[in-house]
Amino acid sequence: MAGMQKSEFENPVINWIDTRLPIFTMMQKEYGVFPTPRNFNYFWNFGALAMVNLMIMIMTGIFLAMFYQPNTGLAFDSVQHIMRDVNYGWLIRYVHQNGASMFFIVTYIHIFRGLYYGSYKAPRELLWILGVVIMLLMMATAFMGYVLPWGQMSYWGATVITNLFSAFPWIGPKIVTLLWGGFSVDQPTLNRFFSLHYLLPFVLVGVIFLHIAALHITGSNNPLGIDVKTPQDTLPFHPYYTIKDSVGICVFLIVFCGFVFFAPNFLGDPNNFIPANPLQTPADIVPEWYFLPYYAILRSVPDKLLGVCLMFASILVLFVLPWLDTSKVRSARFRPIFRQIIWVWLLAVIVLGICGAHKPEGVWVVLSRIATLYYFFHFLVILPVLGKLERTLPLPESISQSVTGGRGGGPLPSGATAKPMEKA
Amino acid sequence: MRALRSLLAATLATGLAAIPLSSAPRAQEAPTPVPQHWSFDGLFGTYDLESAQRGFKVYSQVCANCHAMHLLHYRDLEGIGLRDDEIKAVAAGFTVPQGLNDDGTPKEGPGTPANQFRSPFPNDLASRSANGGALPPDLSLIVNAREGHADYVYGILTGFADAPAGFTLQSGMNYNKMFPGHQIAMPQPLHDDQVTYDDGTPASLEQEARDVVTFLAWAANPELVARKRIGVRMILFLVVMTGLTYAAKRKVWSDVH
Numbered sequence: 080m081a082g083m084q085k086s087e088f089e090n091p092v093i094n095w096i097d098t099r100l101p102i103f104t105m106m107q108k109e110y111g112v113f114p115t116p117r118n119f120n121y122f123w124n125f126g127a128l129a130m131v132n133l134m135i136m137i138m139t140g141i142f143l144a145m146f147y148q149p150n151t152g153l154a155f156d157s158v159q160h161i162m163r164d165v166n167y168g169w170l171i172r173y174v175h176q177n178g179a180s181m182f183f184i185v186t187y188i189h190i191f192r193g194l195y196y197g198s199y200k201a202p203r204e205l206l207w208i209l210g211v212v213i214m215l216l217m218m219a220t221a222f223m224g225y226v227l228p229w230g231q232m233s234y235w236g237a238t239v240i241t242n243l244f245s246a247f248p249w250i251g252p253k254i255v256t257l258l259w260g261g262f263s264v265d266q267p268t269l270n271r272f273f274s275l276h277y278l279l280p281f282v283l284v285g286v287i288f289l290h291i292a293a294l295h296i297t298g299s300n301n302p303l304g305i306d307v308k309t310p311q312d313t314l315p316f317h318p319y320y321t322i323k324d325s326v327g328i329c330v331f332l333i334v335f336c337g338f339v340f341f342a343p344n345f346l347g348d349p350n351n352f353i354p355a356n357p358l359q360t361p362a363d364i365v366p367e368w369y370f371l372p373y374y375a376i377l378r379s380v381p382d383k384l385l386g387v388c389l390m391f392a393s394i395l396v397l398f399v400l401p402w403l404d405t406s407k408v409r410s411a412r413f414r415p416i417f418r419q420i421i422w423v424w425l426l427a428v429i430v431l432g433i434c435g436a437h438k439p440e441g442v443w444v445v446l447s448r449i450a451t452l453y454y455f456f457h458f459l460v461i462l463p464v465l466g467k468l469e470r471t472l473p474l475p476e477s478i479s480q481s482v483t484g485g486r487g488g489g490p491l492p493s494g495a496t497a498k499p500m501e502k503a
Numbered sequence: 504m505r506a507l508r509s510l511l512a513a514t515l516a517t518g519l520a521a522i523p524l525s526s527a528p529r530a531q532e533a534p535t536p537v538p539q540h541w542s543f544d545g546l547f548g549t550y551d552l553e554s555a556q557r558g559f560k561v562y563s564q565v566c567a568n569c570h571a572m573h574l575l576h577y578r579d580l581e582g583i584g585l586r587d588d589e590i591k592a593v594a595a596g597f598t599v600p601q602g603l604n605d606d607g608t609p610k611e612g613p614g615t616p617a618n619q620f621r622s623p624f625p626n627d628l629a630s631r632s633a634n635g636g637a638l639p640p641d642l643s644l645i646v647n648a649r650e651g652h653a654d655y656v657y658g659i660l661t662g663f664a665d666a667p668a669g670f671t672l673q674s675g676m677n678y679n680k681m682f683p684g685h686q687i688a689m690p691q692p693l694h695d696d697q698v699t700y701d702d703g704t705p706a707s708l709e710q711e712a713r714d715v716v717t718f719l720a721w722a723a724n725p726e727l728v729a730r731k732r733i734g735v736r737m738i739l740f741l742v743v744m745t746g747l748t749y750a751a752k753r754k755v756w757s758d759v760h
Contacts, residue, residue, distance in 0.1 A: 340734025
């Protein structure tokens with residue numbers, strides 16, 4: 080009897096279950112009364128949005144898998160069969176196809192939120208690292224999913240990306256053969272990509288569970304980047320943040336529906352409406368938009384191995400970001416210089432994205448090289464040095480003082496005058 | 504704040520600057536299609552069914568001699584407004600493969616609504632062999648599969664001309680203003696009065712091209728009408744839902760601020 084839960088639920092059925100398996104108590108603790116900083120702005124919606132997006136992807140994906148044929152001779156037509164003959168198949172497919180883009184939009188904003196407000200700093204380093212693992216898993220999943228329709232861009236994108244691994248000396252070609260299951264992108268490749276594309280989202284669910292578990296140990300960061308000190312600094316998650324996340328979910332769904340119903344192929348490539356043809360290379364092989372910045376980094380270097388290493392490094396550097404940024408102050412709001420250069424970094428990423436969409440010729444090579452250099456300069460030089468030199472603004476004493484003080488017309492904490500992100 | 508704004512402006516400016524830069528080199532390779540007005544454009548656009556039906560006639564009498572549309576079935580013609588009996592009659596007008604005879608030889612017979620559109624050639628090799636080595640692409644998705652979409656296909660069909668002086672055409676090739684490189688294996692398929700329309704519409708080259716592109720656009724995106732109709736309702740519902748949710752949020756948070 081030692082482990083039995085003393086349940087406080089009145090409903091006898093819930094009480095009976097909860098006494099034996101306290102999932103209701105857990106939900107109540109983690110999502111009901113969970114103390115959450117009271118000063119979140121709408122940037123804190125994007126984790127919940129990513130979660131909703133993942134569930135949409137898994138649900139639509141399960142139905143697509145009921146009709147999809149992972150066979151090089153049938154895959155392309157089976158997708159068109161879904162689009163044309165399956166009841167509302169076009170809807171399920173377009174939701175899944177555009178859902179991938181939406182997933183990256185919300186996740187990238189979620190990551191930028193973390194960068195801007197210093198959510199990666201102690202004690203949330205592991206939370207952040209798990210987040211980077213999630214991003215890598217998402218990328219692998221999205222890449223393999225894009226191969227499945229077996230159009231021209233599916234096939235040639237898969238060929239180019241898997242071939243990157245051949246740059247590594249000695250082991251490279253062996254990795255590529257292993258990925259292909261043969262000596263070119265072909266039936267075994269498609270088959271294993273389908274299998275892994277179905278598997279990885281559930282791995283993703285597991286890592287996201289750890290991400291949230293870690294979050295609930297350290298507690299959330301907040302726009303001020305200061306620790307929660309008293310109960311006055313927090314609100315129970317429900318109803319305050321369940322309703323606030325719901326507003327975000329509605330707006331997110333409007334954007335999502337805008338793509339699905341009115342521009343379902345806006346983010347796609349016309350070449351993928353042509354069945355894969357190993358004998359005919361498209362004029363431009365371009366990855367999906369969410370990979371363009373990395374693609375630009377890859378192509379900014381004349382040496383293949385160095386390009387591949389830089390491309391992987393552009394993500395791996397995020398793993399050590401908590402230790403590269405030497406500033407003790409989390410939120411950009413109190414870091415007058417960081418608050419500006421973080422936008423320069425974002426500009427560099429956007430420039431890289433634009434460069435990635437163009438052939439590496441002329442001005443695009445120069446631009447992508449400058450942006451690549453700046454990308455790494457930001458993480459490897461600016462952040463370590465800036466943390467030592469920057470004169471940060473005085474931090475408010477507490478979240479509650481800042482919130483009520485800021486609204487009540489009392490003396491403002493100097494940083495609170497500039498609140499570019501604050502809406503709540 | 505000022506720095507932030509100027510940075511955002513710089514971002515925008517870079518993005519905008521990229522647009523002419525990006526289209527300039529491509530323009531040399533392939534001309535940009537002239538935007539046409541299509542019945543299926545815009546948030547509420549639907550297919551002009553009479554035009555699509557005329558386009559089906561153009562496809563059947565002209566394009567179908569070389570181009571397959573293997574993703575379509577005769578039953579799908581319901582989508583351009585044909586009635587069941589009309590579809591049966593159309594399908595019966597084509598001789599299509601019907602599996603095997605009892606002795607194992609291929610069997611053919613009149614089509615039914617369940618049959619795929621008849622392909623002009625049994626396979627790609629036969630198709631290439633009959634077309635001087637060039638493969639006429641399947642047209643089921645052609646409108647989606649080309650940069651420029653409907654405008655591009657219209658541009659190809661109306662873009663045939665005599666090669667300008669000094670332009671050397673390879674043998675068997677034809678000059679086309681829209682085609683990348685201007686050399687296309689397909690001879691001009693449509694001319695004035697190539698077909699005779701049942702509804703008396705004058706069959707000019709432009710009219711035929713417009714009609715067949717409307718048909719091909721429908722063939723590539725048969726779900727478009729239902730998609731937009733549902734989309735408008737979804738967005739309206741979500742806008743109301745957002746308003747209600749936001750009002751609820753304000754009420755819940757009223758004791759905090």
